[in-house]
Amino acid sequence: MPTIIPLIPAIPFLSFLILALFGHKLSRKTAGIIGAGSIGIISVLTIIIAIGFFKSLPEIKSYSVNLWEWISAGNLRVDISFSLDALSLVFCFVITFVGFLIHLYSIEFMAKDEGFTRFFAYMNLFIGSMLVLVLADNILLMYLGWEGVGLCSYLLIGFWYKEPDNGYAARKAFIITRIGDTAMIIGIFILFLNFGTVNISELMRLASANWVTGSSIAVLTAALLLGGALGKSAQLPLQTWLPDAMAGPSPVSALIHAATMVTAGVYLIARTHVLFSLAPVVQSAVAIIGALTLLIAGFSALAQHDLKRILAYSTISQIGYMFLALGVGAWSAAVFHFMIHAFFKALLFLGAGIVILVLDEEHDIFKMGGLRKKMPFVFYTFLIGSASLSALPLITAGFYSKDQILWYAYSSQTGSVLLWMAGIVGAFLTALYSFRMIFITFYGEAKTQPSFLPGKLMTYPLVILSVLSIVGGFIELPSSIGSIHLFSRLVDNTLPVVVTKGAENKEFLFQLLSSLIALSGIYLAYIVYFKKPSLSEPYSHSRINKYFEKGWGFDSLYETLFVRPIVWLSVVDKDDFFDLWNKGLARLALFFNRVLSTAQNGKLRWYLLSFVIGIVIILTYMLSK
Amino acid sequence: MLTIPIGIQILFAGIIFFLGLIGLLVRRNMIFMLMSIEIMFNAAGLVFIIAGTHWKQPDGQVMFIFILSVTAVEVAIALAMILQVYHHFKTLDSDAINNLKDQN
Numbered sequence: 001m002p003t004i005i006p007l008i009p010a011i012p013f014l015s016f017l018i019l020a021l022f023g024h025k026l027s028r029k030t031a032g033i034i035g036a037g038s039i040g041i042i043s044v045l046t047i048i049i050a051i052g053f054f055k056s057l058p059e060i061k062s063y064s065v066n067l068w069e070w071i072s073a074g075n076l077r078v079d080i081s082f083s084l085d086a087l088s089l090v091f092c093f094v095i096t097f098v099g100f101l102i103h104l105y106s107i108e109f110m111a112k113d114e115g116f117t118r119f120f121a122y123m124n125l126f127i128g129s130m131l132v133l134v135l136a137d138n139i140l141l142m143y144l145g146w147e148g149v150g151l152c153s154y155l156l157i158g159f160w161y162k163e164p165d166n167g168y169a170a171r172k173a174f175i176i177t178r179i180g181d182t183a184m185i186i187g188i189f190i191l192f193l194n195f196g197t198v199n200i201s202e203l204m205r206l207a208s209a210n211w212v213t214g215s216s217i218a219v220l221t222a223a224l225l226l227g228g229a230l231g232k233s234a235q236l237p238l239q240t241w242l243p244d245a246m247a248g249p250s251p252v253s254a255l256i257h258a259a260t261m262v263t264a265g266v267y268l269i270a271r272t273h274v275l276f277s278l279a280p281v282v283q284s285a286v287a288i289i290g291a292l293t294l295l296i297a298g299f300s301a302l303a304q305h306d307l308k309r310i311l312a313y314s315t316i317s318q319i320g321y322m323f324l325a326l327g328v329g330a331w332s333a334a335v336f337h338f339m340i341h342a343f344f345k346a347l348l349f350l351g352a353g354i355v356i357l358v359l360d361e362e363h364d365i366f367k368m369g370g371l372r373k374k375m376p377f378v379f380y381t382f383l384i385g386s387a388s389l390s391a392l393p394l395i396t397a398g399f400y401s402k403d404q405i406l407w408y409a410y411s412s413q414t415g416s417v418l419l420w421m422a423g424i425v426g427a428f429l430t431a432l433y434s435f436r437m438i439f440i441t442f443y444g445e446a447k448t449q450p451s452f453l454p455g456k457l458m459t460y461p462l463v464i465l466s467v468l469s470i471v472g473g474f475i476e477l478p479s480s481i482g483s484i485h486l487f488s489r490l491v492d493n494t495l496p497v498v499v500t501k502g503a504e505n506k507e508f509l510f511q512l513l514s515s516l517i518a519l520s521g522i523y524l525a526y527i528v529y530f531k532k533p534s535l536s537e538p539y540s541h542s543r544i545n546k547y548f549e550k551g552w553g554f555d556s557l558y559e560t561l562f563v564r565p566i567v568w569l570s571v572v573d574k575d576d577f578f579d580l581w582n583k584g585l586a587r588l589a590l591f592f593n594r595v596l597s598t599a600q601n602g603k604l605r606w607y608l609l610s611f612v613i614g615i616v617i618i619l620t621y622m623l624s625k
Numbered sequence: 626m627l628t629i630p631i632g633i634q635i636l637f638a639g640i641i642f643f644l645g646l647i648g649l650l651v652r653r654n655m656i657f658m659l660m661s662i663e664i665m666f667n668a669a670g671l672v673f674i675i676a677g678t679h680w681k682q683p684d685g686q687v688m689f690i691f692i693l694s695v696t697a698v699e700v701a702i703a704l705a706m707i708l709q710v711y712h713h714f715k716t717l718d719s720d721a722i723n724n725l726k727d728q729n
Contacts, residue, residue, distance in 0.1 A: 602723030604658075608650060 002063035005049060005082050008042045008092065009135060012128035016121050023117035035120025036103035039127055043096035050089055054490075061085055061493045062201075064137055071140075075196055081137040083201070086494040087270055090335055091134040091260075094342045098259045099127050101461035105350050106251040108457035109357065113249075119159065123255070126152035130260050134267055138198040139188050142271075146184075146232070149261045150177050156252040157245045169244040176241040180231020184268075187224030190217070204274040213278050222279035225272055226286060233265030233319045236293045240554045242316055243300075246308040250353025253308060258315045258349050259342035266322045266338055270331055270495060277329075277496075284414060287327020291409075291422035294320030296552055298429030302436065303540075303549035306363040307352045310437050313551075314389065315345055317426060321405050324423060328415040330408035331495035332488040337401040339487075340472050344388035344398055347465035351382040354458055355441065358450035365437060370446030377459055379442050384466040386438050390431035390522060393515035394481075397473030402427060404478065406514050407507055411500045420510075424517055431521025439530040480508040634675045642668035655707050655717045659700070666696050 015038035019031060026034070053063070062085035071078040084092070103123060110119050129148025136142035158170030192198055194217070195206045211218045229235070234242035245257050256262070269276060269286065276283045294317045301313035318341050325334035355371065355378065356363060372379045388398035406427065410420035476487040488497075528536035539545055547553060575583075599610070645664030652658050670689040677685020707717065714722055 600726055602726030604719040604722075605650060605653070612646065612650070 002065050002084070004045060005063060005065050005084055005135065006067055008045055008049075008096070009082075009128045009131035011038050011042050011045075012124040012131070014038070016124040016128060019117050019121035019124065023121060026117060028111070028116050031117040031120055032107040035117075035124055036100065036107055038124060039096060039100040039103045042127075042131075043100045046089075046092050046096045049084065050093065053084070053086075053089060057490075057493060066137075076192070076198070078138055078140045078198055080141060082135040083137040084135060086490045086492075087267070087335060088134045090339055090491065091263075091267055092131060094339055095127060095130050095134065095260050098342050098346050098465070099123075099255055101464055102251050102255045102259075102346060102350065105254075105353075105458050105461045106249075108455050109251055109353060110249065115159065119156075119249070122152055122155050122159070123251075126156070126256060126261070130264075133264060137200065139191065139200050139203065140198045142200070142268075143185065143188060146228070146264060146268075147181065149256070149264065150174065150181065150232070153177075153245070153256050153261055156256060157248040159248050159252065163247075166247040169241075169247040173241040173245045176238050177231040180228045180238055182227075183224045183231075184228025187221050187228070190221050190224065200271060204272065207278060208274050211278050214280060215278070218275060218278040219281055222272075222275045222282040223285075225268060225275065226282055229265030229268045230289065231265075232268075233262050233323070234316050235265065235319065235323055236289050236296065237554070239293060239297065239316050240551060240558060243309050243312040243551060246306070246312050250308070250349055250356065253311070254346040254349030254353070257312065258345040262315060262319060263322065263338045263342070266319065266326065266334055269323075269326045270335060273326075273331055273495060276326075280414070283327055283329070285327070287324050287409075287414065287419055290320045290323025290325075290327055291419050291426075292320075293317065294324065294426040295422055295429070298426050298433065299548045300551050301433040302429060303545045305366060305549075307356065307365050307368075307437065307441065308349070308363060310365070310433060311345070311348055311352060314348075314430065314433065315341075317430065318345065318389070321402060321423065321426070324409055324419060325405040328408050328412040328419065328498070329496075330405060330412055330498040332491040333401070333404040333408050333498070335491050335495070336476055336487050337405055340388070340397045340401040340469070343465055343472050344385045344396075344469040347381060347385040347462060347469055348389065350458070350462055350465070351378055351385060354378050354454045354462075355382075358452055358454065359448045360451055362448050365440045367447050368441045369444040369448075370442070371450070372442040374446065374450050375453065378454065378462070381459075381462040381466040382442070383438060384469055386434040388469040390434040391427060391514070391518045392522070393511075393518060395470060397469050397471070399515070399518070400473035400476055400478070403511055403514055404476070407478070407510050408498055408500070410510065411507070413499045413501055415501075424514060427514055428517045428521045431518045432525050435522045435525035436529045439525060443530055478507060478511065480511060631675065631679055635672065638668045638671040638675065641665075641671065653718050653720055655710065655719055658719065659703050659707065663696060663700070666692060 015034050018034055019026070023031060049063075053060075062083050064081060064083035066079050066081040068080050069077070070080045103120070106119065106123065110116050113119065126149060129145045129152060131145070133142055133145030133149060136145055154170045154174040157173050158167045160166050188198070191203050191207075194210075195203055197203060197206070207218070231238045242257060242262065246253055248257070276286065297313045297317035297320060301310050301317060304310045304313060318337070322334045322337050322341070325331075325337060354375075355368065358375070359368060362368065384396070388396040391399040391402040393399050406420060406423045409415045409423045410417060475484065477484040550556070642665050645661045645668060648661030648664065649658050652661060670692045673685040673688040673692070675685070677683065677688075710722060711717055716722070
């Protein structure tokens with residue numbers, strides 16, 4: 001069984017190579033079949049592996065496969081080797097399965113695009129890199145996958161490269177995540193320097209054996225790794241790239257910037273949870289950053305006009321929830337929310353993609369409206385996605401995953417009332433902005449007419465994802481309702497169980513409260529955005545809302561703090577020493593060129609004379625020796 | 626049989642070579658330049674003959690036959706080229722034909 005694990009990342013890489021090398025010769029149909037089919041194959045393989053894995057539990061908690069030696073220098077030995085445990089399995093499942101649905105959708109979505117094969121090549125490369133990231137046995141191979149997904153994110157944000165703005169967004173995403181990645185690689189260096197290995201499980205074992213809890217080196221390493229996670233997962237203060245990343249095609253936003261890549265930070269923290277437990281300061285920082293991010297992004301989502309930007313801020317906010325869960329030590333709750341979030345957010349992005357496509361690239365929700373009657377199908381799936389996002393009690397999966405996080409934010413040993421309050425306010429905001437989106441986009445009068453209706457390849461993935469957005473939650477029910485713990489029991493094989501303060505009897509009360517909050521958010525959205533839109537007018541035009549719309553001014557802050565000084569410096573410092581050296585070399589070459597080219601005057605006898613002079617000199621020299 | 630000292634023989638060949646060289650440098654007509662080159666070739670061939678006779682070896686004469694055939698080929702090609710040059714430029718003055726110089 002473990003021997004087929006390497007096939008999971010290998011098949012997408014293979015189809016990437018086929019599409020990249022022979023793509024121009026393939027018809028669109030073949031390219032689509034190769035691009036989506038490869039992901040289909042690996043999603044089946046993942047299910048086969050998962051079945052085998054469940055059967056072997058609890059005796060064998062992880063599979064590992066060593067393929068070959070990658071780097072060997074001194075005492076650094078890095079192998080290409082994969083290991084699969086419950087955590088990687090959940091990620092693999094989401095990446096391959098949701099990835100497959102998004103690929104199917106893309107066949108129709110991108111059908112008229114001239115870069116069709118290029119799109120599928122990039123998407124397959126992304127899936128392969130992401131799988132390397134989650135399956136890697138050592139931290140260096142993981143970093144390879146980490147950078148691979150960063151590259152694909154860059155390529156796909158700038159997919160429509162003829163628009164200069166898209167290129168700018170792509171570079172922004174690349175550079176900002178690079179800041180985090182630099183911190184992360186320094187963290188990896190520290191780990192290797194201290195323990196002389198890069199194998200993750202080995203590192204975690206040695207770290208817990210050798211480092212004292214709260215020691216400065218543990219705090220430093222955990223903080224550096226956290227830096228990488230913040231950049232990739234678009235958390236405060238490196239969150240500004242994600243809203244602009246919406247410049248890419250909608251399936252890209254669904255796959256990379258909602259379901260999978262942006263949650264790589266969650267994976268990293270969960271994978272290296274031992275380090276974070278050794279550094280309680282950093283772990284509480286994770287929780288606080290998560291809480292702040294979910295609030296900031298929630299307010300920003302409420303102010304956006306662009307449908308995809310609403311979803312982008314919502315993604316930042318939901319990843320904030322995952323970070324909150326990680327910060328309070330509720331590892332399995334974070335991973336559970338990751339999975340459910342992947343379902344409903346992919347659904348929402350795909351639905352938004354359809355809406356934007358049929359309205360001829362109209363992104364502004366205030367120019368939409370009335371789509372409920374025109375496209376009932378998209379409306380209902382979108383409604384399910386939004387309900388799951390706003391954690392509609394009992395029926396949606398989002399309720400079960402988010403409720404778990406809210407509960408642990410209070411009841412975990414490191415949790416507190418403040419964290420819980422941030423989560424509750426965030427939940428209210430989530431419900432409000434989700435249904436603001438629904439009411440403005442799908443209700444009211446139609447302002448733009450859809451030019452065509454989506455076909456089967458685009459609608460079927462929506463159905464599957466909306467089913468998952470509902471039933472996905474039933475595999476993990478809280479102790480107060482139903483008490484089913486299939487998911488946490490699986491993940492607990494890899495990650496430690498959350499330590500609570502022991503206030504289980506209050507859990508039901510908290511659930512009731514968060515349900516009421518979600519419902520009241522939806523009701524408020526109904527009142528102020530549908531029944532009496534005049535009520536929301538003063539807020540929508542207020543200065544603070546404009547400030548939120550700009551993402552709390554982080555962009556302009558970074559613009560003045562970093563971008564302008566660097567641009568200014570590079571303009572002022574155009575002719576520094578290094579430039580003089582380089583320019584001097586060029587000038588020297590030009591000088592010699594001018595001197596020597598006078599010798600080439602086209603006169604045959606002049607050349608002959610120089611031959612003779614040369615021969616005379618050589619003969620004189622030889623004879624005089 | 627009167628034997629001429631080897632130094633004189635080599636000097637004779639050297640004089641012929643320099644005559645050819647001077648002809649090559651002072652003449653501007655390409656036909657004459659080609660003839661001067663032939664003279665220089667023959668001077669070089671003469672040195673081979675002298676050396677072959679001096680050491681009583683046939684190699685020098687073999688070499689001279691080689692040189693003869695090479696010059697025959699060379700003359701054939703060069704004359705054809707000179708013909709083309711004349712067709713193109715209507716002159717055989719090598720100083721006038723300087724289109725291959727650097728432009729700056």
